[in-house]
Amino acid sequence: MDIHRRIEALDHLGRFLKQFSQPEPSMLDDIPHNELFFEGFKHQIKLAGEHNPWFNPSQLAFTFEGWSDLLTTSKLKKWMAAYLLENQSPKTIGLVMAGNIPMVGFHDLLSVLILGHKASVKMSSNDKHLIPYLIKYLETVEPSFKNKVNFDTQNLKNYDAVIATGSDNTARYFEYYFKGKPHIIRKNRNSVAVLTGQESKEELQALGEDIFRYYGLGCRSVSKLFVPVGYDFDQFFQGIYPFRDIIDEIRYANNYDYNKAVYLMSLFKIRENGFLMLKEDEGYASPIATLFYEHYSDADTLQKKLEADKEKIQCIVGNTLEEAIPFGMSQRPGLKDYADGVDVIRFLLSLA
Known part of the structure; x- marks a missing residue:
């Protein structure tokens, strides 16, 4: 054949x-x-x-x-x-x-x-x-x-x-x-989004697709935000508001309630809107119904951090970095978008 x-x-x-x-x-x-x-x-x-x-x-x-x-x-x-x-x-x-x-x-x-x-x-x-x-x-x-x-x-x-x-x-x-x-x-591996504070409401709504599709269980699901110092999270919460019905899913809601209780008992400071929690954390693998975030002071420092942590990152969503993919597209990989960036076809062709 x-x-x-x-x-x-x-x-x-x-x-x-x-x-x-x-x-x-x-x-x-x-x-x-x-x-x-x-x-x-x-x-x-x-x-x-x-x-x-x-x-x-x-x-x-x-x-x-x-x-x-x-x-x-x-x-x-x-x-x-x-x-x-x-x-x-x-x-x-x-x-x-x-x-x-x-x-x-x-x-x-x-x-x-x-x-x-x-x-x-x-x-x-x-x-x-x-x-x-x-x-x-x-x-x-x-x-x-x-x-x-x-x-x-x-x-x-x-x-x-x-x-x-x-x-x-x-x-x-x-x-x-x-x-x-x-x-x-x-x-x-996990995926991240880089925000500047200049995103439109439409871009932030598209980011909601990157976050909530598959309930955040995929390696291409955005599990962390990088935001500039002084970022206004209200605009982020307004942008993702159309995804509020996800809290009606019982398994998602159970994770939301459990993780919220853990954070509160541990005296962690969180931001929430009733269906998603934001926790400042240097990690990448956030629990279901939680998104980690980290502040950055300038683009060069952020670029160096992302490069240093590239083995932990599946893809980057945003509109400022050259390697970033557009908002709303993390869960729509093409045939050439190989997991971990390892070209499977070339690997198979290399077999003697």
Whole structure:
């Protein structure tokens, strides 16, 4: 199977996912094998939400919308055009996936499959329903994908290289366990926003999407603000006010109440608006319903700090730094936006 057939099949998968890009799925015409898979995927979505209550219909629909937008022939070809794709002997790549947000490991699997390799996948118990079903759809659209993906319930077996994602603690285990194979090991990272005080109301509202999407559980979720000395937080709270209904989500509200109680008992000074707390803290990984913030005095000093802490940061949101992405876009990565900045395609192409 050449890469053109693989891309065509992935384009079909993208069109299939388009049907689920709203909380209430809607069948479209001319979707291959739709009669076999549409109702089945609706059931998998239901199972995913029952198994992991953070995966509610709107969050899942957002995920499917993102992938349906990326899995098009034109975007896939443009992605691959940046690489010299020579004939490679097929390898088996072990994938250890996280489960903090829906389908978070799919980009790694896509990278493996589009190059013609096989995947041995260890799914997270928090997200085990969606990707296996979509692979069944892909195998039906393009039978050459059959036996390309094996989902391991225990430890990975018979692999040539590994891509593993986990916490800082599990990363130490991964480093030891996979030390004999080429590997990419990912640790905890968080995303930050840099504010100047000159942001418009629309930009701050867009920042709310970066903060609240997936309830702040993703590595691309903004968990910390860098603000200038003397920053007026009222304008920030006004900008994110449209997201106030998030407090109606029981799991989010429970985290809000628990963390607020901890802060108050510990006599920490916090700012809050009824659905988000701000705590001055030098850390990056803020708890759910909390955003850390840190003041900066000048842009040069801030730039040096961000550079020194780059191994802790997934992405920077803002409109002043060259490397920053626009407000509202942290949860809409493109095909070339590799986790931790490590180019997975180049890693796979480097395998002998």
